[in-house]
Amino acid sequence: MPEAKYxxxxxxxAALEALRAIRRLDPDGSMAMVTRxxxxxxxxxxxxxVMSGRSRPDAVILRDRAFFDEVGCRFVSGVAAxxxxxxxxxxxxxxxxxxxxxxxxxxxxxxxxxxxxPGLDTVAFHVLRTLDDAVGLRARMxxxxxxxxxxxxxxxxxxxxxxAEAGLSVSVIEMRxxxxxxxxxxxxxxRIEAAFAGHGVKLLLGRTATRVAAQDVGIAVTTDDGRTxxxxxxxxxxxVRPVTDWLAGSGVQVERGVLVDGxxxxxxxxxxxxxxVAQGLDFASGTxxxxxxxxxxxxxxxxxxxxxxxxAGQKPWVxxxxxxxxxxxxxxxxxxxxAAAGGDGFEVVEQDLPHLYxxxxxxxxxLVGIASVDDPFDAGIMGxxxxxxxxxxxxxxxxxxxxxxxxxxxxSEQWR
Amino acid sequence: xxxxxxxxxxRSAKCDGCGECMxxxxxxxxxxxxxxxxxxxxxxxxxxxxxxxxxxxxCVMVCPAGALxxxxxxxxxDWAADRxxxxxxxxxxxxxxxxxxxxxxxxxxxxxxxxxxxxxxxxCPTDALEWGxxxxxxxRFGDKEDMFVPGLAGCQGCNSELIMRHVMRRIGRNSVLATxxxxxxxxxxxxxxxxxxxKVPVFHPLLTNTASMLAGVRRYYxxxxxxxxxxxxxxxxxxxxxxxxxxxxxxxxxxEKILYICVDNEGxxxxxxxxxxxxxxxxxxxxxxxxxxxxxxxxDAKNMPMIMVAHRAAYVATASTAYMEELYDKLDRAIxxxxxxxxxxxxxxxxxxxxxxxxxxVIEACRLSVESNFVTLWEYTPEAGLRFTRSPDRxxxxxxxxxxxxxxxxxxxxxxxxxxxxxDEQVALLKRLAGEVSAVSAARAAAPEDSSTSAGxxxxxxxxxxxxx
Numbered sequence: 106m107p108e109a110k111y112x113x114x115x116x117x118x119a120a121l122e123a124l125r126a127i128r129r130l131d132p133d134g135s136m137a138m139v140t141r142x143x144x145x146x147x148x149x150x151x152x153x154x155v156m157s158g159r160s161r162p163d164a165v166i167l168r169d170r171a172f173f174d175e176v177g178c179r180f181v182s183g184v185a186a187x188x189x190x191x192x193x194x195x196x197x198x199x200x201x202x203x204x205x206x207x208x209x210x211x212x213x214x215x216x217x218x219x220x221x222x223p224g225l226d227t228v229a230f231h232v233l234r235t236l237d238d239a240v241g242l243r244a245r246m247x248x249x250x251x252x253x254x255x256x257x258x259x260x261x262x263x264x265x266x267x268x269a270e271a272g273l274s275v276s277v278i279e280m281r282x283x284x285x286x287x288x289x290x291x292x293x294x295x296r297i298e299a300a301f302a303g304h305g306v307k308l309l310l311g312r313t314a315t316r317v318a319a320q321d322v323g324i325a326v327t328t329d330d331g332r333t334x335x336x337x338x339x340x341x342x343x344x345v346r347p348v349t350d351w352l353a354g355s356g357v358q359v360e361r362g363v364l365v366d367g368x369x370x371x372x373x374x375x376x377x378x379x380x381x382v383a384q385g386l387d388f389a390s391g392t393x394x395x396x397x398x399x400x401x402x403x404x405x406x407x408x409x410x411x412x413x414x415x416x417a418g419q420k421p422w423v424x425x426x427x428x429x430x431x432x433x434x435x436x437x438x439x440x441x442x443x444a445a446a447g448g449d450g451f452e453v454v455e456q457d458l459p460h461l462y463x464x465x466x467x468x469x470x471x472l473v474g475i476a477s478v479d480d481p482f483d484a485g486i487m488g489x490x491x492x493x494x495x496x497x498x499x500x501x502x503x504x505x506x507x508x509x510x511x512x513x514x515x516x517s518e519q520w521r
Numbered sequence: 522x523x524x525x526x527x528x529x530x531x532r533s534a535k536c537d538g539c540g541e542c543m544x545x546x547x548x549x550x551x552x553x554x555x556x557x558x559x560x561x562x563x564x565x566x567x568x569x570x571x572x573x574x575x576x577x578x579x580c581v582m583v584c585p586a587g588a589l590x591x592x593x594x595x596x597x598x599d600w601a602a603d604r605x606x607x608x609x610x611x612x613x614x615x616x617x618x619x620x621x622x623x624x625x626x627x628x629x630x631x632x633x634x635x636x637x638x639x640x641x642x643x644x645c646p647t648d649a650l651e652w653g654x655x656x657x658x659x660x661r662f663g664d665k666e667d668m669f670v671p672g673l674a675g676c677q678g679c680n681s682e683l684i685m686r687h688v689m690r691r692i693g694r695n696s697v698l699a700t701x702x703x704x705x706x707x708x709x710x711x712x713x714x715x716x717x718x719x720k721v722p723v724f725h726p727l728l729t730n731t732a733s734m735l736a737g738v739r740r741y742y743x744x745x746x747x748x749x750x751x752x753x754x755x756x757x758x759x760x761x762x763x764x765x766x767x768x769x770x771x772x773x774x775x776x777e778k779i780l781y782i783c784v785d786n787e788g789x790x791x792x793x794x795x796x797x798x799x800x801x802x803x804x805x806x807x808x809x810x811x812x813x814x815x816x817x818x819x820x821d822a823k824n825m826p827m828i829m830v831a832h833r834a835a836y837v838a839t840a841s842t843a844y845m846e847e848l849y850d851k852l853d854r855a856i857x858x859x860x861x862x863x864x865x866x867x868x869x870x871x872x873x874x875x876x877x878x879x880x881x882x883v884i885e886a887c888r889l890s891v892e893s894n895f896v897t898l899w900e901y902t903p904e905a906g907l908r909f910t911r912s913p914d915r916x917x918x919x920x921x922x923x924x925x926x927x928x929x930x931x932x933x934x935x936x937x938x939x940x941x942x943x944x945d946e947q948v949a950l951l952k953r954l955a956g957e958v959s960a961v962s963a964a965r966a967a968a969p970e971d972s973s974t975s976a977g978x979x980x981x982x983x984x985x986x987x988x989x990x
Contacts, residue, residue: 118583118585148586149585150610151585151586151606154606164587164603164604167587400610400613400614403582428610430608430609430613431608432608439612481612481627483618484609484612485579485613485615485617485618486615486617488613510559510560511559512618513557513559513568514562516616516618517569517570517617518562
């Protein structure tokens with residue numbers, strides 16, 4: 106039975122960062138990384154660029170074989186974990202192998218959430234979560250003329266843009282009344298919507314797909330207002346859900362994701378979880394949420410890794426902050442924190458100019474969220490201002506006028 | 522041995538916001554500047570955003586495309602334009618505002634240190650930006666043999682031990698070392714129980730005769746044809762400016778080919794912190810106490826390196842451990858000069874015990890002493906004259922330095938004013954020497970071989986007899 110002091114299940118940002126953290130404290134402890142994906146580590150975030158052809162599939166690899174040899178970590182790919190026995194400290198893989206572990210990191214990420222739309226299970230559709238998905242979509246879109254995308258989140262919009270740029274006629278169906286719901290407010294959304302409309306993409310917002318049916322050629326999607334949208338290619342991008350099925354019966358507590366504490370420990374001894382699979386502290390609400398973004402995955406992976414290696418100086422995590430950067434048709438949209446918040450207790454200052462849109466959300470003279478379109482800012486600095494709850498009372502007007510200059514100034518002062 | 526990297530340092534107190542760095546960067550990069558200077562909290566204060574080339578770069582870890590990487594060779598966080606997908610996620614990983622979207626073109630931009638010769642540093646007229654090559658020094662000397670035993674009994678935070686170890690690491694085994702009474706032999710470099718604490722031949726002369734004995738050692742090596750030995754002293758200020766003064770002066774006057782390094786901690790620290798001729802005005806020492814009447818030393822320190830200039834020694838320089846690049850450069854030149862004539866290196870060395878400075882603030886004290894002009898860094902050769910190696914312009918008030926030193930804690934406004942005036946006077950005199958000595962050298966170079974008068978157009982030489990070539 107193979108065994109490792111540190112067993113990392115998953116191979117993207119959280120697991121890679123945990124590996125790095127562990128190796129900083131424990132250069133020699135035996136380690137293995139096991140992943141269901143057949144490829145070397147890559148980021149799901151880069152896949153729209155593989156689909157568009159901007160990135161070659163072999164050029165998005167984050168670590169090569171030599172890296173794993175160098176750091177002394179066995180890399181086992183193409184085998185999914187299928188079961189966890191915390192009493193025996195072992196993980197069962199799809200090929201029947203049992204891996205014994207000393208400390209286990211659950212970093213199995215997320216998989217596309219397929220909505221229960223009648224008929225969807227009877228047609229061929231695409232998702233975009235793995236490198237194979239991206240390569241498959243790229244090949245398929247060359248043969249199609251019309252595409253239907255379910256979902257106007259980051260993946261759906263990004264794919265819709267790629268499809269439109271490739272000359273397809275594209276329709277996007279989104280249940281909510283705006284694009285990127287949760288990330289940005291309606292005004293920012295309106296600018297993005299206008300850009301898509303300008304590039305010929307039909308956005309059906311506030312509409313639910315009620316039925317999907319196969320046709321002689323392609324598929325037809327019926328919406329709740331009775332319309333029918335036809336396509337040769339269907340992409341389902343209605344969000345993701347944490348991959349936790351293999352933990353069933355293990356005793357590891359799972360809600361929407363694997364519940365973790367401030368040190369990314371799960372309810373089971375010697376089992377940690379990080380990344381898109383974890384349900385950990387959310388900075389703003391103080392509750393535990395699944396925060397499926399890279400910066401959070403990296404932070405969680407680092408804390409989990411240090412804790413797994415027995416770092417005595419650990420401090421509990423302050424919680425994750427939504428950070429999203431998005432480019433549509435070459436134009437940047439960035440949001441950090443509670444950028445779409447409003448109402449009681451929030452002070453919202455908007456700049457709605459023809460060439461840019463910026464929305465700053467304050468609470469008690471402290472920054473809690475910021476978003477912009479066509480006006481990229483230092484997202485890392487804004488995140489720090491939010492996390493450190495820096496009092497902006499003395500510089501508020503100047504900050505509202507020029508958040509970049511004042512943000513750089515404040516951080517430069519803090520670092521000295 | 523791990524690798525250390527060079528870096529760009531920013532001293533906000535020296536920045537006047539002129540923007541030359543940004544212009545230089547924009548010109549070199551043919552686009553938006555990678556360095557950003559922004560107004561600070563107070564009027565006339567400025568802050569900076571620039572890539573720190575982090576050792577643990579978060580921008581790299583959040584990049585989904587593998588477009589950013591830490592270059593193990595030069596420490597730069599490299600950006601691969603062809604792999605970057607312009608997603609801007611890296612900007613969320615940087616708390617310095619140092620990788621950001623270029624307003625022109627929209628791709629991310631960051632500093633690459635111009636391959637080790639950053640344009641911004643070269644363009645900074647106030648030295649607010651500095652190229653710190655301490656990393657290169659570490660890479661160059663870190664693997665070299667330490668010439669002292671590990672367990673020297675210096676006080677915690679001892680700057681003299683730092684100086685000894687650095688100097689001897691550079692000079693190596695081909696040397697003969699004299700350490701007259703003081704902290705340097707006192708902490709164990711001469712050794713105990715018949716064993717030396719040093720890996721090179723070391724001896725312990727009297728306080729009074731260090732330079733004389735070295736002169737004899739050099740002459741012996743000359744006689745047997747060994748021209749490659751560095752014959753040197755690591756001496757304190759007491760053994761140099763007071764008790765050993767006549768020997769140093771005589772050796773310098775005779776042009777003895779020795780390297781004399783004075784480690785100046787401004788007093789007899791080894792024997793209980795008595796005042797020396799190098800102790801500055803106002804200092805508390807055990808023999809210049811602070812009480813109802815006496816408020817520390819009542820005389821100014823003598824400036825030994827300037828006295829050595831007056832001897833027209835082959836090489837004279839001052840150095841500080843806050844500026845190791847300079848210290849090593851000067852050490853190189855001082856070693857070279859010691860094969861031709863008297864070579865004198867004066868290294869200032871704050872003493873945490875005797876000066877009442879916390880052990881972790883010693884280097885900061887070194888830095889502030891230079892930034893306030895309390896200590897000036899310069900070098901001199903008879904050929905090139907005197908030149909500042911760090912500009913004495915735009916100093917911080919000397920009170921900023923004095924405030925960090927416990928032995929000055931009692932100083933009143935009048936005493937501080939006295940010290941400031943003395944500092945200003947010394948700098949004015951050095952500036953005069955720096956200007957006029959070089960002018961004299963130029964005149965001498967222009968004059969015919971056998972002429973004893975200078976050419977008509979140049980300024981007259983200094984009236985000081987000792988500076989006339």
